[in-house]
Amino acid sequence: MKKVIFTLAIGDNPMYQAAIESFKEYGNKVGADVIVSDQLHYKLYVNNKRFDASPAWSEKLYMKELLKDYDRVLYLDADMLVTPWAENIFEKYPDQDTVYMFNEGAYIDRSSQAEQINLVLGDVEWPIENDKMVYFNSGMILTSKNAKLFDNASQEEMQAICNEVKFYDQTYINYLIRRDKLKNASVDKAFNRMPLVGAADYQQASFIHYAGRGYKDKVPMRDMKYIIDYCEIFKDKLTASQVLEYKKQAWHVYMLKQQRKTKLPIGLLSFVFGLIHPSHKY
Incomplete structure (x- = not known):
């Protein structure tokens, strides 16, 4: 089959x-x-x-x-x-x-x-x-x-x-x-x-669907929460450099979204939002 x-x-x-x-x-x-x-x-x-x-x-x-x-x-x-x-x-x-x-x-x-x-x-x-x-x-x-x-x-x-x-x-x-x-x-x-x-024990599921706002809770963007979960769930299979690269890319996507809203330089936005969300910046 x-x-x-x-x-x-x-x-x-x-x-x-x-x-x-x-x-x-x-x-x-x-x-x-x-x-x-x-x-x-x-x-x-x-x-x-x-x-x-x-x-x-x-x-x-x-x-x-x-x-x-x-x-x-x-x-x-x-x-x-x-x-x-x-x-x-x-x-x-x-x-x-x-x-x-x-x-x-x-x-x-x-x-x-x-x-x-x-x-x-x-x-x-x-x-x-x-x-x-x-x-x-x-x-x-x-x-x-x-x-x-x-x-x-x-x-x-x-x-x-x-x-x-x-x-x-x-x-x-x-x-x-x-x-x-x-x-x-x-x-x-x-x-x-x-x-x-509901969000209780969602990470134990076979297929996790980040529909709508996903499970972001205090994380500023759904895509970022997905990457955080992915890196945690697959931590035994990912190298430290792979995890860092995923998180860098997710942060960049978040900055592009803010740039579309504000028209400000990404470097400035990354600095400001890094102060607001220090634990989520790579």
Whole structure:
């Protein structure tokens, strides 16, 4: 059985670099290839800033192409960290006729997104469990050829909804499951540990998802918190120089963000913010 881990990572964000390294280690552990899209295969015109949407989200459609060569595909967002102690998800969820995702609808109401996509693509029935609508998060998707998730998916439908539906890619995948009556199941939260579940013991999960603001707490930026966690979790595998380089890069990304806001020189910003956050400057 051919298995692949797939992600999208455009640019040199150190969080993406670290994520890919964790995916590769996991791939070696579970016998899966790793494929990274560093450019988009599908062009969408996204112009509704109300939903803060990205045209890059359309890249999830590329799983349809991968399933021509692979039996199973595990998609992971590039803000996901796979820990060294992660369980083998392919063995944990073996049914190849089932789409496996995490039901974030058990924690947050996404019924407005269901209403939005129904208005554009037509009504489908959205299941209710424990008085809450089932709605999967697309940061982690485990699917197979026989699950047929993307058999009837299209770039044209994504274009039709990308300016009308919040989380258009994620909502579209949920819609496909409902419209095409696909077999589906929710994975345990350990395979998509999101901040909305809570922060207690999150580092013990198999897949840690730094969605939204992530777990930054007192750390000034999500990407920086990711790197801090990555360096701690993989401390036995990283050299001191590798840790330093990751932290330097994360700090530089933070300074670039401040420069875009203030237009001040990075050297000055680094000095000032180094005084404010001395423990997070490399």
